[in-house]
Amino acid sequence: MALLELAEVVAAYGPITALHGVSLKVEEGGVVALLGANGAGKTTTLRAISGTVPKTGKVMFDGHDISKRAPEQVARLGIGHVPEGRGTLGQLTVWENLQMGAYTRRDKAGIKADYDRVCGYFTWIPSRRAQVAATLSGGEQQMLAIARALMMRPRLLLLDEPSLGLAPIVVQEIFRIIRAINEQDKVTILVVEQNANIALQTAEHAYVLEVGRVAISGSSTNLQKDESVRRSYLGY
Amino acid sequence: MTAFLQQVVSGIATGCIYASLALALVLIYRAMDLANFAQGEMATFSTFMSYSLIEYAHLDFWTAFAITIALSFVLGVAIERVVVRPFEGKPVLTLLIVTLGLFTMFNGITGQIWGYVFKTYRGGFPSEPVVFGGLYINKQDIGVLGVVLVMLLLLYLFFSRTKAGLAMRAASLYPDSSKLLGVRVGWMLALGWGLAASVGAVSGMLVAPIIFLDPNMMQSILLFAFAAAVLGGIESPLGAVVGGITIGVLMALVGTYIPGGQDLRLAFGLIVIVVVLLVRPSGLFGRASVRRV
Numbered sequence: 001m002a003l004l005e006l007a008e009v010v011a012a013y014g015p016i017t018a019l020h021g022v023s024l025k026v027e028e029g030g031v032v033a034l035l036g037a038n039g040a041g042k043t044t045t046l047r048a049i050s051g052t053v054p055k056t057g058k059v060m061f062d063g064h065d066i067s068k069r070a071p072e073q074v075a076r077l078g079i080g081h082v083p084e085g086r087g088t089l090g091q092l093t094v095w096e097n098l099q100m101g102a103y104t105r106r107d108k109a110g111i112k113a114d115y116d117r118v119c120g121y122f123t124w125i126p127s128r129r130a131q132v133a134a135t136l137s138g139g140e141q142q143m144l145a146i147a148r149a150l151m152m153r154p155r156l157l158l159l160d161e162p163s164l165g166l167a168p169i170v171v172q173e174i175f176r177i178i179r180a181i182n183e184q185d186k187v188t189i190l191v192v193e194q195n196a197n198i199a200l201q202t203a204e205h206a207y208v209l210e211v212g213r214v215a216i217s218g219s220s221t222n223l224q225k226d227e228s229v230r231r232s233y234l235g236y
Numbered sequence: 237m238t239a240f241l242q243q244v245v246s247g248i249a250t251g252c253i254y255a256s257l258a259l260a261l262v263l264i265y266r267a268m269d270l271a272n273f274a275q276g277e278m279a280t281f282s283t284f285m286s287y288s289l290i291e292y293a294h295l296d297f298w299t300a301f302a303i304t305i306a307l308s309f310v311l312g313v314a315i316e317r318v319v320v321r322p323f324e325g326k327p328v329l330t331l332l333i334v335t336l337g338l339f340t341m342f343n344g345i346t347g348q349i350w351g352y353v354f355k356t357y358r359g360g361f362p363s364e365p366v367v368f369g370g371l372y373i374n375k376q377d378i379g380v381l382g383v384v385l386v387m388l389l390l391l392y393l394f395f396s397r398t399k400a401g402l403a404m405r406a407a408s409l410y411p412d413s414s415k416l417l418g419v420r421v422g423w424m425l426a427l428g429w430g431l432a433a434s435v436g437a438v439s440g441m442l443v444a445p446i447i448f449l450d451p452n453m454m455q456s457i458l459l460f461a462f463a464a465a466v467l468g469g470i471e472s473p474l475g476a477v478v479g480g481i482t483i484g485v486l487m488a489l490v491g492t493y494i495p496g497g498q499d500l501r502l503a504f505g506l507i508v509i510v511v512v513l514l515v516r517p518s519g520l521f522g523r524a525s526v527r528r529v
Contacts, residue, residue, distance in 0.1 A: 075418035152417065
């Protein structure tokens with residue numbers, strides 16, 4: 001059984017329908033990419049999963065129906081959502097951001113272990129614990145957002161455009177870490193990207209959204225070969 | 237010179253009262269960007285509760301003090317859950333009207349239960365002067381200053397050292413992100429109201445022995461508390477205390493040295509609010525928000 005499954009999810013912002021019935025599956029331990037142009041409904045799909053947009057349809061996570069759950073309940077089930085714009089707690093320090101990541105946990109030893117692990121991925125963190133998060137660079141804020149989500153020890157990580165506004169070398173670095181998180185920590189990942197190249201290199205499976213519907217889906221290798229995907233999203 | 241210093245000393249004492257109510261205002265403002273007009277009346281209600289505990293349950297002052305703080309906390313949480321919650325996410329003006337409604341409601345309920353006759357309220361500190369360097373200082377005022385400073389310290393420790401305090405700050409500044417981290421943002425707001433009600437209760441129990449206990453006792457204090465909170469930077473607990481003491485001293489001096497000043501004190505309170513908002517809206521200690529440019 002898939003760890004996450006969406007069936008015919010419809011979501012709207014007031015009168016404007018953003019998702020017209022999206023169905024997709026994410027297998028446990030996998031990396032799945034969600035591609036598409038601006039306004040295709042990628043961000044809304046993630047928000048439908050984490051419960052931050054009103055919706056109909058079914059969202060199943062680990063056998064639970066989470067369609068009706070509030071965002072904080074979804075988070076407590078083990079879904080770490082790094083939202084569009086990174087959700088940086090800007091006025092708080094780096095350390096406080098990470099503490100907030102571990103907010104729902106009580107296991108001190110586990111939290112400490114996860115902090116050490118996170119510092120292994122993002123080596124700049126220990127020396128800058130006291131820095132106010134808003135003064136970090138864009139890349140660092142993205143890394144902090146991922147680190148904060150990891151402090152939740154999630155089973156599923158939802159990443160919303162981790163490459164947005166970052167220099168190519170930083171994007172490479174972040175995706176290297178995303179792969180490591182998936183392989184070493186066995187965290188399942190659903191990543192939304194406009195940068196289809198790097199997303200398809202990272203994910204095993206991908207869905208392409210067009211105006212609120214799944215237009216194409218398949219293994220990354222097949223999608224990379226697909227003529228229309230190549231032309232529309234990969235640019236060669 | 238002694239007369240001047242004497243005024244300063246008595247100003248500090250009154251200022252501590254303003255500071256304590258200002259602290260309560262700051263707590264709710266931090267939690268939900270809302271000026272709670274009912275804060276004074278809630279404090280009055282709490283003070284009457286403590287009055288009943290002392291007079292009818294025959295508890296000593298400090299026991300009644302502790303119980304009242306706890307009861308007020310529950311009351312504050314309940315008000316947020318029952319009365320304020322349905323208006324969550326509504327424009328701030330709607331919420332302001334709700335607090336005005338609470339103001340009227342608490343004033344009426346207090347009057348209904350305990351009546352409008354002024355009552356003598358025996359506080360926790362003896363009202364007798366000590367002479368210090370030619371100045372008369374009331375022991376009660378020293379006690380008030382002590383309580384306010386302890387309260388400030390406790391709030392500081394709560395917000396900077398505890399998980400709940402950190403979560404409250406995160407929830408008020410970044411409600412959406414906090415939800416994604418599993419924070420029950422609604423309960424954090426309720427916690428803010430509970431804390432504010434407790435702090436307000438302390439304020440009422442400090443002031444009642446100095447003036448008399450009556451249902452309208454906090455109304456003029458509320459204005460000075462607003463002035464104090466605005467002067468200190470409406471989000472800063474430390475600012476509320478510094479602002480409160482500054483306002484207290486300022487008002488004592490205005491009352492003494494400006495002809496007719498006693499009657500103009502409320503007007504001066506208002507002038508402080510207006511001038512601060514015009515000249516330095518973030519107040520003395522308000523952090524202008526930090527961000528990368």
